Structure formats: C-alpha cells, structure tokens
Amino acid sequence: MSAADAESERTVTLDCAPAAVLAIGGTDSSGGAGLTRDAEMLAECGVAGTFVVTAVTAQCDARVLAVQSMSPRIVREQIRAAFETHAVRAVKIGMLGTRDVIEAVADALPSRDGPPIVLDPVLAASSGGALLEADALDALRATLLPRAALITPNLSEAASLLREGEAQDEAGMTAQAVRLRQHGPGAVLLKGGHADGTVSVDVLVGGGVDIERLSSPRVAVRMRGTGCMLASAIAAGLTLGMPLAEACRFGKRRIDSRLARACRVGSDGRGAHILHSRR
Numbered sequence: 001m002s003a004a005d006a007e008s009e010r011t012v013t014l015d016c017a018p019a020a021v022l023a024i025g026g027t028d029s030s031g032g033a034g035l036t037r038d039a040e041m042l043a044e045c046g047v048a049g050t051f052v053v054t055a056v057t058a059q060c061d062a063r064v065l066a067v068q069s070m071s072p073r074i075v076r077e078q079i080r081a082a083f084e085t086h087a088v089r090a091v092k093i094g095m096l097g098t099r100d101v102i103e104a105v106a107d108a109l110p111s112r113d114g115p116p117i118v119l120d121p122v123l124a125a126s127s128g129g130a131l132l133e134a135d136a137l138d139a140l141r142a143t144l145l146p147r148a149a150l151i152t153p154n155l156s157e158a159a160s161l162l163r164e165g166e167a168q169d170e171a172g173m174t175a176q177a178v179r180l181r182q183h184g185p186g187a188v189l190l191k192g193g194h195a196d197g198t199v200s201v202d203v204l205v206g207g208g209v210d211i212e213r214l215s216s217p218r219v220a221v222r223m224r225g226t227g228c229m230l231a232s233a234i235a236a237g238l239t240l241g242m243p244l245a246e247a248c249r250f251g252k253r254r255i256d257s258r259l260a261r262a263c264r265v266g267s268d269g270r271g272a273h274i275l276h277s278r279r
Helices: 003-016 035-045 072-085 099-108 134-147 155-162 170-181 226-239 244-265
Strands: 019-028 048-059 064-069 087-093 117-119 187-190 199-206 209-217
Touching (some): 019 072, 035 226, 048 072, 072 099, 087 226, 117 134, 117 226, 187 244, 209 244
Parallel strands (some): 019 048
16 A cells, blocks of 8 residues: 555544544542543543543542653653544643653644643642642643643642732632733633632633633532543533633533532442532
8 A cells, every 4th residue: 555545544534533532641540530530521521532641640539649650652652543543623631740741742742723722730639649740830831831722720720830829719810810821821711619608610711702700509519530520521512613612611511510410419429428529
C-alpha cells in the first residue's frame, strides 16, 4: 500500500469513527475521582471517550497513599494513538502531576486550531494530598493555560495559579476569574463549591459571555470527583456541538443531578458515606 493510500484509508476510518472526548488524567484506585469519573460522566452524556493515563494513584476517601507518574514518552504515545483511532472533538485535561508530563501533553496535542481543551487544573485531592509537584505549576501556567478554551479551577486552585489568597465572596471570585483569563485561556469557570452558604455559585468569564453567574442550591452530601465530572460534562457538551457557555450550563446541570441522586441514596455510588458537596 502506498503512503497516499494509507493516509486515505486512515481518513476514511476517522470519518466513520464516533465523535469522542479525549480525557487525559490520573487513575484513582478507589474509583472516586480521575478517569473513572470522566468515563462515568461521558457515558451519561452519551459521548464516546478515549483515555490517556498520566499517573496511577493509590487513594481512599481520607488520603492519597501513593502516586506513580507515567513517563513522558508513554503519555505522548497514548495521545498519538487516541488521535489516530478516534475523531476527537474535545479534550479534557485533569491530573498531570509533573512538569515533564505537562510538557509532553503540550507537545503531543494538536496546534491551537485543534479540538477545544477543557483544563481542570488539579493540584490536590479532596483529601488534601498533593497531585501536582511544586515545580510544575509554572509549566502548567505557561504551556497549557494559554491553549485552553476553558479552565475550571476551584477556589484554592485559582488562588495558587494567581499566587494570591482565596476569594472570599462572589466579587472576589469574579475578579480572580478575570485575572486568570489574562493568562490566556478563552474562558474561566471559577467554581465555588468549597465556599460557604446555602447556594453554590460558579462564575463564568468569557466563552461568549462577559460574566455569568451559575448557581444552584448547595446539597448536603459529599462526593469526590465532581470537578472531574464537571469538566468532562462540559467537554461532552462541546462534542455535541454546544457553544461554550451553553456547555458550561449543561455541565452544571449534570453535576447538580448527580449530587441530587447521591443525596437521595446516601452514597456516592461506591458505597461510601458522604457528608457534603465539594468541587
């Protein structure tokens, strides 16, 4: 087979492949976060998923026991294989872990005119264990923030990215989202799930809107991995053809539905007792 024939066959194969979200992140041995949650949410949204493992973690609800990062080479090859096999319409990035992995992901992804990137800047587990090495934050800020269509930090992550204290109210959240956007992402969805109050408010800046307030009642449950699922649901919305702001609203509704179901059954789907929502 000639090179031209091989490329033609590859093009036909990709044209027939289902639209997919490429989820890049770590595994969680407890099933409470990471790629497991990504896969759950993409399936709920009716969107195919392909997955790149950046790290293997040993976790329970209370703590991170161990982390093993993948080599940059295997991360690059997984991304290459995903794009050769699937019609990737959006990319969701979660845990990256190390500077070398961040640089490998940035190098392996298509150029800026490729599929939109939803970046969930995972710095630590819900239990507090570090999931990004200290020297990797500058690389994340410099290489991936400018390429993202959307970043979805929580209060702590936004503060770390900006090197300042956490926002204390909605006005502070909005100001930080505006400043984060100055680092290059097309839009910022700053999540208020870790804040206090009876209402959980996320603030969207960019993505076709100036500033939009996305609010919902705070649910009296705890579920790990909601940040993973929110970013995956938004990526699914983009894959389904939604504009970015509508995909954010879609993702918020999906998470609200998951939390409401968890509240009714009293567990997060893994049989664990849950106390209150955090994302």
